[in-house]
Amino acid sequence: MPDTVFHVRKVSKVYHMGEVEVHALRGVDLELFPGEFVVLLGPSGSGKSTLLNILGGLDVPTSGEVFYLDHNLTAAAPAELTRYRREHVGFVFQFYNLIPSLTALENTALVTEIAENPLDPRECLRLVGLEERLNHFPAQMSGGEQQRVAIARAIAKRPEVLLCDEPTGALDYPTGKLVLEVLERVNRELGTITVVITHNVVIADMADRVIRISSGEIIDIHKNEKKVAPSELTW
């Protein structure tokens, strides 16, 4: 395997909810490598979102260390985390979170305004198969289309890592598959490390590696010998 991109060492996260302590992560060790497609599997409350948030620079661990290349995310100030997200991370949300007042093209272009070496927004939308819908506003598009715009927006700044939190969670079966195809294509053509959170076990078949989390601990890391194309997935 080539060099490690993410280095997660003994990471724990404790939330204080009033008087109750919630251990979201308990000593997680993990490495992510260039260009791989990783699926994080786990039930609700297993800590997979917390792990994703820490990888994405939205949250910091209570203990342990997280490195992105040579950036130590553990000790970073909020402004540094913002810069890290700005330069290296693409996010795809469950509910798309597009800017309703901007068209598909503009939503994508918005991110390229703050990136140093962005892709052409039209190119991104072509990559997700929306070259016909450039000037549509979110309210004029279906959920699957909106999610594909969100993916185009996430990759437009040429991030090293694409973090997707339940990207198909709000979509029906055929649309969900379409979105997964787009993610697979982005991963393949751009070589972006892609981490997908899901509780849909079927999706795991399209990953290079599948990481199972339960009660804040990694219980299994499984490497798929043969990846299944998203079009062949059924659930």
Next chain:
Amino acid sequence: MTALNKKLLRDLWRMRGQLITVALVVACGIATYVTMRGSYESIANAQRDYYAKYRFADVFASLKRAPDSLETSIAAIPGVSKIQTRIVVEVTLDVPGLPEPALGRLVSIPERGAPALNDLCLRRGRSIEPGRRDEVLVSEAFANANRLDVGATIGAVINGRWEPLRIVGIALSPEYVYEIRGAEVFPDNKRFGVFWMSREALGPAFNMEGGFNDVSISLSPGGSEAGVISRLDNLLEPYGGLGAYGRYDQVSNRFLSDEIVQDRITGIFIPAIFLAVAAFLIHVVLSRLVHTQRSAIGLLKAFGFSNTSIGLHFLGFSIFAVLLGTLLGVPLGIWLGRGLSRLYQDFFRFPELRFAPTVNMIVSAVAISGGAACFGALNALRSVAALPPAEAMRPEAPARFRPGFAERLGLQRFVSLSARMILRNLERRPWKATLSVVGLAFAGAILIVGFYFYDAIEYLVRVEFQRAAREDVGITFNEPHGSSARYSVERLPGVLRAEPFRAVPARLRFEHRSRRVGILGLSDDRDLRRIVDQNLRVIDLPPEGIVLSESLARILGVSPGDTITIEVLEGQRPVRRVMVAGTVQDLIGTSAYMDISALNRLMREGETISGAFLSVDSLVAPGLYSFLKKTPAVSGVNVREAMLQSFRNTIAESLNLSTGALIAFACVIAFGIVYNGALIALSERAHELASLRVLGFTRTEIGWMLLGEQAILAGVSIPMGFLLGYSICGLLVYAMQSELYRMPLVISGRTYAFAFITITLASAISGLLIARKIRNLDLVAVLKARE
């Protein structure tokens, strides 16, 4: 407490920032209403009570001298109820502590008993005692301004000799609620005062034994004022009558009544602005509240709560805002009203001017603002009622947007993406944007109007005191003198230059319209006293004909080229026809000017002067003043600098209170609109902004995306506010123009700059408060939740 009420209280607590800003705007509305309406009512009541209790006369006339026997004929005029004949003379005074001479108006009162009309209200001391000829009562305004109290003595030139006047009492009269001399507009209580003296003392001193030179009349119920005036004029004409007039033309009453009318107008107009803004704010806040609580509303409806109970629940916000506004606004209004009443006391002297807001008025203030609040809530409540429970519990569809106006014109290349977001957000709710701009524009306009008064006063001073009246001192002789008097005056110590003038009382008549004025004759080599119009242009005086104030020309219905009839009310009382040579757009009074030689010819007299305007060496001025005080031939001395000073003092004091209040109120409006606008935008777009933060946008970048909208609204509102402020000033100028004065419509760059800075600051501060909330956006929640 019901669960719904508990929810209301918690919602109110959560929305306390918005609640407070709305309540403050309501408080401003209620406070201005209580202050202005209360002042109007208290001053109007005070006027009515004062006039009734102290028997203020209905018709007034001055004359040269008539025998007491004429009283019977006057009493016989149909419509006359009571008569009070008097002796009224003006004398030069030597006031202790005042370097320059002052002018005193001595008014006779019966030695025993009260006057039949224009009775006095004794404030301190006692009334005059029969037989004590040197005792006087003095007007309170003059006594206060000169710190004179009972027991003080001042000197007066009576019959060419200095006589001491002993002050035994301090009094007020309904004739002098606003105490000014002659044709002035602002009081100078230090240098002009009214004295009441026994008729038995005044008569012999001024050659008036067995006669009178002033008469006041009250009308019997149904008596015709015009009829009485006309018959009285006929009766008095052989005795040098100067023309009778009614209350409308009585100077003090005129000023007072003008003020009351203005109070009534502003008392409606200004609170209306605040209540309209409050209704607007309640509208936006409640609409948003209903919006964010869609699912709660659906749930309540599903549980079986009626539209009415849910509607009342949301109306609770308006009711609370009005309640809070009332609790703040009523005391504030009473406090401001009391302050205003105290200031009024410096201008208008009443036996009692108490700011007493009636329960009625407060109830109506609360009712009106409650009505405005309910009106503001109406739309939100309608949408509550229209929401079917099932739909209410489903999340709302994404907001619909469309390309903005500039983009439809193909200009999108020039508009950045964040600017497009801002513009489309504005365009999506054009009414909200428009109303925000209008509200802010009103805040700006209120500031402009507040500061405009300073500009107008400064301009008035420039025109009247710096361009027109440039003399240091004006002196008036006790009777007209030959022109050689000019040279005697020029030789007085410290006099650098003297310009003679001739002043003649006359009635100008054109067709059926007429007006009593003083015609001022000026010499053609004049340099100190000039005629200046409101655009600071110096007006030439032709060798023939008369030049009139535009306002006087309007009253008479004449324009240049017309010939008017002049009935002189002095000397031989000639009646002549003279052409109107021109008009002048001046700011104060109703003036008539002629070349002094032309006026002398009209009077069929030789070169005669009534007084002179002097330029004086300031180093030796005190010597000149004390000399003038002791010169019986000089009956009046005006010191320009002193007049200007007293003018500034009185005006500045009253302006500071009202302008201070207006600035504070305008800030409340601006703050309320920007704060609520931005807060609502933040709650509407929290999700969108948080996801941008996740994507790597900094706080500053999304701060601009959010506040840019408010910045644009404020930016657009400022020029609109300027325009609106200018228009309101124009309306005020129009509404407040009177024969007494016209306000110049001049607004300085300083005023605009100040309004700009104030609106910008109020907007910026509320923007900063919102920017702090951006820090607290929950980024993690965005990944999971849907709005």
